[in-house]
Amino acid sequence: MFLKALLFGVPVGITFVDCIGYVAKVDGVSMQPSLNPDPNLSSDFVFLSRWAWRKFSYSRGDVVSLTSPKNPNQAIIKRVIGLEGDLVKTLGYRRKYLRVPRGHCWVEGDHTGHSLDSNHFGPVALGLITAKATTIVWPPNRWGPLESHVPGGRQPL
Secondary structure (H helix, E strand, O other), rough: HHHHHHHHHHHHHHHHHHOOOEEEEEOOOOOOOOOOOOOOOOOEEEEEHHHHHOOOOOOOOOOOEEOOOOOOEEEEEEEEEOOOOEEEEEEOOOOOOEEEOOOEEEEOOOOOOOOOHHHHHOOHHHHEEEEEEEEEEOOOHOOOOOOOOOOOOOOOO
């Protein structure tokens, strides 16, 4: 009976994680105040939707999980500021203004100056995005949808 449940349960679980989504812990201060607003308390956990990733449906302001361009073994979470074709004003990148190339996006942490983001590594290939964060699921007092907005002053030009 156990083996039968295991043989059925494992493929269903893997399919769910691959196609629908999963819950992940958010570490660090780069997304404050949206995520982990008080670093002295427990970390936020978010639901990462793989459904949006499968459709490549991202908008400015979405919070996404992606493979770090600097360290392929690390997953990072950032906000989409600009999409392909957008002209963005950078914060310390090689050029003050940059047009986001085709097949790329510009991502930043909400905590300006405390985030390793596109201002350090440049535009990010859309293929590095692995999921879209949709909901804060832990702690219980923060449970709810994650707002999709571009912070003031960070709108594409």
